[in-house]
Amino acid sequence: MVKEELPFFPDPYPDEDFRSILKRYHIRSGNKYEYLTRQEILGSSTNNILPRNLHYLLERLPDYYKKEKLIFENTHLPLIWPFLSNKRKNEAMEDIYFIQDSKHSASVLLKDLVSQDLRYCTKCKEEDLNKYGEVYARRIHQLKNFDYCNRHNLSLENADGTPYALIKTRERELLTPVFNEIKKTLDNRLYSIHVNYLWYKYMAHFFNREYIAKNGKLITQRFLSDFLIYHDGLLVLLGINERYLQTKNRFLKTINFKANKPNPILHILMMLFFESSVERFLTERLPNIASIIPFGTGPWFCCNHLCPHYNSPVITTCKRNIRKKGDPTGTFKCSHCGYTYRKNTKNKVNEYRVVTFGELWERELVLKYKQTFSLEKTADYCHVKVPIARSYLLRLSPDYKMKKSKNFFEQEQIEEMINVYKETRSIRKTAEILGVDRKTLNKYIPQELVNNTSYYYKSEEEKKIKYKQKVLEFMQRSRNPMRSDIRHSVGEEVYKFLMKEERDWMEKNLPSRYSIQRDWNELDKKISVEVLDCIQKLKEDLPNRKITKNRIKDSLPISSSNLINNNPDKLAATLEIIRDSVE
Structure with missing residues (x-):
């Protein structure tokens, strides 16, 4: 359906804002309100910085009215045009020519830059009246923060004649260079820039x-x-x-x-x-942006002396790391042996840091140690220092790890552990008899033997009965025992199991937590003997170290140490021995 042509439409003046063209049409049209004029011209009553639905107008105008001419000579789109990507340029043009989205328009891009209300220069208005018989608003006068005319250096005013604040000479001098560049941009000097x-x-x-x-x-x-x-x-x-x-x-x-x-x-x-x-x-022509590629383009050499491809250019990839501070680094890995090293751009040819030695090097290290049982010879063969060879052997070689372990035992001692365990059938009892911690026993006693000799209760009830007997037997042997004494004697496993499964029985048979009657004189004598034994052992320890109050307490059983900490006024003899023994 062909729309009826408009009876007239004002020809745009140089640099005229499209909103000013609509305003001049409105004066001639006889419409009461401007929104009716916008509705008539564009099919939309919204007042935007950039026109929308422009095709609605152009379809009713003669052919010499061109879309591009109106947009780029009578709107503020050229102000942002050079700084939009091709996609956003197309979106902006489509939004001006058609209404693509009812909520968001291209005018949003200019909201912070262009005044919503039209502004005029008084001198320009006089010239326009003399030349054209009417006034119009120029695009250059609508820029926010530029409240003066670039031709006459006069303050601008609103449509109702209200002037803006007077611009000082110094401020105008600062703004003018930017103002001139904006004028060139509006005149499409940057139109073709991408x-x-x-x-x-x-x-x-x-x-x-x-x-x-x-x-x-x-x-x-x-x-x-x-x-x-x-x-x-x-x-x-x-x-x-x-x-x-x-x-x-x-x-x-x-x-x-x-x-x-x-x-x-x-x-x-x-x-x-x-x-x-x-x-x-x-x-202005500037030098090209280019720099030397760190470490070149390869291939690079393998630095593993044990690799068949040693000192051959077999590494084809370099992982470069460009850091904020410091020189660029490159990481090189041989695909044949796994040897990986890193260097920076200031390193010499044979200067680098090993990241990983690779599987081939690790196998050769373990094999050489098995052959020589010499740490120095192994390190020399693998071209590393002794501490590095030691750290890798501790991780990779069971033979070296066993030999250098802190709890290393000769074969006779291991056989004794196994024999005692066969008699006791208990890791805990074996540890108490031999004075060795349980972790060490678990390491040396074969797991198969443990599985075959460990005592298993036939039922849960039998286990509860046996555990209760242990608790009662200790309480009968001891005089006024504390709960901590019982726990230490029967073991954590028994105590925790009964507290979980038979708490009522435990609370009924164990001594009270709070109202226990103690013979403090007897306890003072007992702990005094323990303190003297501990002090004697500390003096015999090698290397010799200063005997302190904390060392003595740490060497005592937990129950005795707790009694000294919580009841110092009732253990006078014990504290006196400690004070006399502290060095």
């Missing part, structure tokens, strides 16, 4: 000014510091502060053109920072 070209120019200038680290990342903090000093005083006038620039990786997103709303003024300020003008920034 974001990829701008990104390259930014990177070239960053590289030239040494704002790029060795790892290729931008040193934005140093750039920001220099940027703030260069534009000192100007940024405040433009409503830009340091916090705004530091928030949400502002510079990084601006340079990479990933910001949701591109800020053309910030782009212009950056260009002026690097060069004296935007044109010079875009045309």
Whole structure:
């Protein structure tokens, strides 16, 4: 269906804002309200910075009205056009020509830059009346923070004649260079510039000014510091502060053109920072961004003396690591032996650090030790120092680990452990008889023997009866035992099992936690004897160390040590012996 042509439509004046064209049409149309005029012209009553549904108007105008001409000569889209990707450019054009989304329009991109209400210069209005017989609003006068006319240096005013604050001479001098560059941008001087070209120019200038680290990342903090000093005083006038620039990786997103709303003024300020003008920034030729590839392109040599491919260029890959601080490093791994080493760009040819020796080297290390049983010869054969060979043998060689273990025993001692265990059929009792800890016994007594000789209760009831007998037997042998004494005597396993399964029986038969009657004189004599025995053993220990109060307490049974800590006033004799023995 062909729409009826409009009876008339005002021809745009130079640099006229499209909203001003609609305003002039409204005056001639006789419509009471402006939203009715917008509805008539665009099919939408919304007042936007950029027009929407422009095809609705163009379908009813003569052919000499072109879409591109209206958009790029009478709207503010050219202000952000150079800083949009191709995808976003297409989206913006589609949104202007058609209404793509009822909630979000291309005008959002200009909301912080362009005034919502039209503004005028009084001198320009006089000239327009003399020349055209009517006034119109220019695009250049609608920019926020630029409240003066760039031609007449006069303050702007609203449609109702309310003037903006007077701009001081110093402020105008700071704003004018930026204002002139914005004017050139609005005049489509940057129309053909692509974001990829701008990104390259930014990177070239960053590289030239040494704002790029060795790892290729931008040193934005140093750039920001220099940027703030260069534009000192100007940024405040433009409503830009340091916090705004530091928030949400502002510079990084601006340079990479990933910001949701591109800020053309910030782009212009950056260009002026690097060069004296935007044109010079875009045309000045800079040296290519290139650096030497660390460690070359390979192949690289295997440094494992035990590998058949030693000193041969068989390594084909290099994993480079570019650090913020320090020189780049490269990691090289031989696919034949697994030997991996790392070096940095300042290392000499034969200077490197081993990361892993590889399976071949580890096998040769263990095999050589089995043949020689000499740590020094093994280390020399594998071209490493003795401490390194020792640490690997402790992990890889059972023979060396057994020999160097802290609890290493000769064969006769191992046979004695096994014989005692066969008689007692208990790891705990064997440990008590031989004075060896249980972990050591578990290491030397064969697991098969343990499985065959361990006593297994026929039922849970039999186990409970046996465990209860142990508790009662100890309580009958002891005089006023504490719970801790019972626990220590019968063992953790028995005590915990009964407390879990037979708590009522335990609480009934065990001494009370609180109201136990003790013979403190008897206890004082008993603990005194224990203290004297401990002191004698400490004096015989090698190497000799200073005898302290804590060493004596640590050597006592837990129950005795707890009594000394909790009841010092009732164990006078014991404390006196300790005080006399402390060195």
